[in-house]
Amino acid sequence: MARISSYPLDTELVGTDYWIGSDANSSYATKNFTIASVAEYMNRESTQQQALRFIYTNTVPVANGTLSFDPQGADTVAFSGITGFRLSKYDLIETTTDISDYYSTAYIGAKVLITQCDDITNWAVFRWDSSTQVLAPGDTNFYDIVVTYQNGRNGLTANKDYFISLLTYPGAEDLNYTLELSGNNTYTVTHGLNKFPSVSVFLGDEDAPGAEVYCDVTYNSTTVVTLTFAQPVSPGFTGVVTFN
Numbered sequence: 001m002a003r004i005s006s007y008p009l010d011t012e013l014v015g016t017d018y019w020i021g022s023d024a025n026s027s028y029a030t031k032n033f034t035i036a037s038v039a040e041y042m043n044r045e046s047t048q049q050q051a052l053r054f055i056y057t058n059t060v061p062v063a064n065g066t067l068s069f070d071p072q073g074a075d076t077v078a079f080s081g082i083t084g085f086r087l088s089k090y091d092l093i094e095t096t097t098d099i100s101d102y103y104s105t106a107y108i109g110a111k112v113l114i115t116q117c118d119d120i121t122n123w124a125v126f127r128w129d130s131s132t133q134v135l136a137p138g139d140t141n142f143y144d145i146v147v148t149y150q151n152g153r154n155g156l157t158a159n160k161d162y163f164i165s166l167l168t169y170p171g172a173e174d175l176n177y178t179l180e181l182s183g184n185n186t187y188t189v190t191h192g193l194n195k196f197p198s199v200s201v202f203l204g205d206e207d208a209p210g211a212e213v214y215c216d217v218t219y220n221s222t223t224v225v226t227l228t229f230a231q232p233v234s235p236g237f238t239g240v241v242t243f244n
Helices: 035-047 101-106
Strands: 018-023 029-034 052-056 066-068 076-078 084-088 111-116 119-133 142-153 155-157 161-168 177-182 186-190 199-204 209-213 216-219 224-228 238-243
Touching: 029 035, 101 119, 101 142, 111 142, 119 155, 177 186, 186 238, 199 224
Parallel strands: 052 066
Antiparallel strands: 018 029, 052 161, 066 084, 076 155, 084 142, 111 119, 111 161, 119 142, 177 238, 186 224, 199 209, 199 238, 216 224
């Protein structure tokens, strides 16, 4: 065998190029390794503690390590239209470890980032709203996840791998919502904060709030509030309400 230094340099690497190395699983026998396989290993190991990894499948039956829809999804699904999906309790990294505790504890109320593993320009941010185990006969390995789309680009493509990463912990953001009022005695407001917020009403507008005024506040849910003014308000009444 000639000296390694005598071989020309390859300046145009492709995934099917080979390296020579020792295989620790075969008593360190000398074997070939493709650049693609080494890159896949490094990518998998570097993200193991940072993100969950799933493959989007639009075929049935679905397998462990998959993200899917019920009913079956299309070949491509726009992120902006997603309100929920079905997720295996095993991802492609932790193939034997149940990670579903993340779904119902760490992620509830948090924002998550979904990115395509081989093309990070395909991404979306979702708020993780709820997680419900699918109690199918003989198979409880999947959870139905409800999410709210925040922002993103493109969508899911069948048979592509995706990372799910935690962006913000629940409560990490100062969540608030502001609405201007004009002339009604009752308002039903969807603030979407996923909590029971404090409510303050002021005369004027958002740019120049004035004196605080009072009304009855009914919490319909963690996302909807009804405001009722005890005294009839004039048609020209203007105000602003803040939810914190």
